Amino acid sequence: MRRGGNRRDIPLYSPSVSFRGGIRVKIAMLQGKETREKVFRPEHLARLREFGDVTLNEESGNPTEERARSLMAGADVAITSWGCGPLTEKVLENAPNLKLVLHAAGTVKPIVTDALWRRGIRVSNATEALGKGVAETALGFTIVSLKDMWRLSRGTREGGWGPVSGVREVYGLTIGVVGGGRAGSHYVKLMRQFDVRILLYDPFVDENRAREMGAEKAELEELLRASDVVSIHVPSLPETYRMFDEARLAMMKDDCVLINTARGSVIDEAALAAELGKGRLFACLDVTDPEPPPPDHPFRRLPNVILTPHIAGAVNNGLARIAHAVIQDLTAFIEGRPLNGEVREEQMHVLA
Template sequence: MRIAVLPPPAGQKRLFSARAWEELQSLGTVACNEVEEKPTEDSIAGLITGADIVITSWGTPALTARLLDRAPQLKAVIHAAGTVKPIVTPALWERGIRVSSGNNALAIGVAETALGFTIATLKNMWALTQNMRDGQWTKGRGDVRELYEVTVGVVGAGRAGQHYIRLLRQFQVDVLVYDPVMDAQTIAAHGGTKADLDTLLARSDVISIHAPSLPATYHMFNQERLAAMKDDAILINTARGSIIDEKALEAELRKGRLIACLDVTDPEPTPPDHPLRQLPNCIMTPHIAGAVTNGLKRLGAFAVDEIARLQQGQPLEGEVREEQMAVLA
């Protein structure tokens, strides 16, 4: 079996540990990109020729019909990254080539970051840290809350949302889930209760966004919906910045009613003088929830395991089907 690895050498180093690379080589003949530049259709044409499996990641070009003509026996594309939209073309589906995304591997870090935001913000750690720097001791301690007997709203029960819900099982909390494409029974199996968005906004002490960026979710959190949130509620966004109307959020935060934890913004990065950067009740991180350093190795391990599952005739963990493309991030 010939496996073509399309990311350049620096990308390979970020994605694959020495152990994962050794395991990959045990699965077939590995042909790797040796050009330390962003891959283009022309630069990978020779690499993809005759491949049975292709590994892609961020920055690799779309797999066009012209490229796929060079690999008539191609069985699968394993995407060691999140969304497959940059690499998928209709030609893949037309030829029956399977596609798998590393979203589940990325979702682990996203969910863990959301949980970290949840605990730290309920504990009022951000304000308490500043108070300690200012020589205080008791100021702000009365605003501390535990992750206990509170209601957590999860908007979007995809891979990251599901993992966040699983993490919340360790705590005595109520979990409300808004996901228009997932039924109540499936949500209950994950550990949540299906709710409409209005109910979730009105009842949740913490709201964590895990929805995809789609026309239907653009500015989903607008002025009206932000105003519908409870006083002292926490809004966490580790999904996509476009889901929140940032001008409306700024206005609501200036009232002092809410706390926002934003790992993503629209656009990215925000300008240095952006008002949200200045507000004490807006916690911002530079899009680090998914994977930026050692967590990227999860994606390489995922790709190796996915190829092994393919060879053994097992279901693919990250398989993406054509009919899912319209609702995927």
């Protein structure tokens, strides 16, 4: 049951709650100056100003509750991002006409409060924009690892030239995708460009939806036993904590490539280090638990591990994709169309 029985009875996509007829909206950007400048280029701010008046946070660092309250005064739309705190009742009472929060980042959990839902304020995030970058990174890991480029490059630098017996093409293999959300579904889309079989494990995706995506729905154990590559795209939840434990890692095929661009907590790292120590698997880990791993962690010295510092999402020029997603959802809201990144209260328990 939805919390907040006094929530306004507003249809999800009703044009009556958008701003038509040339009415200008007031937009408050809460993120600190450094974060804003990383995500929003001058052309993005110019586009936002076409919709109405834009209030910028010109202070450094993350906004305090008092600062957020001040910036939000009279706002119709708020834009948040990394470093923004919860939109509490105290903050929201200064913006009685607020109807939309656009989160220029991934998870909305740092900013969402019960007060938002009670007031009927809609929330959208940029998870899809981030997910595309994550999926593209996973694709890169897939190709380079199957081609055995890491080992061949190291050997070539040391004066060698081959052998190439470990090289595999992205052809005729089975690719296992764990998690069919924004990143996982885009990874499936990318892998459909190759002649491979794609298995998908996601308890929230049925067989018809998996087929539409271009994958076969499978149970996790079935996927692990059959796949030549396993790419993880699940959120960090109590249900996913160390779901890749000793028993499941042991199910994986010899020479399987395990890719984790999701969260480090989904893997039992001690169990993975032990399995990798046998030389049976190859792992590409963009995330660990904690980050960074300790200097003496086995992942830093095992030859069959590629360790990258959480770069799968947007970190540089790709951040502009987030700004573009925010502008797209603002446009959709004003035109009374569905929001691509909308998050609803009932989804919060299954979101990262």
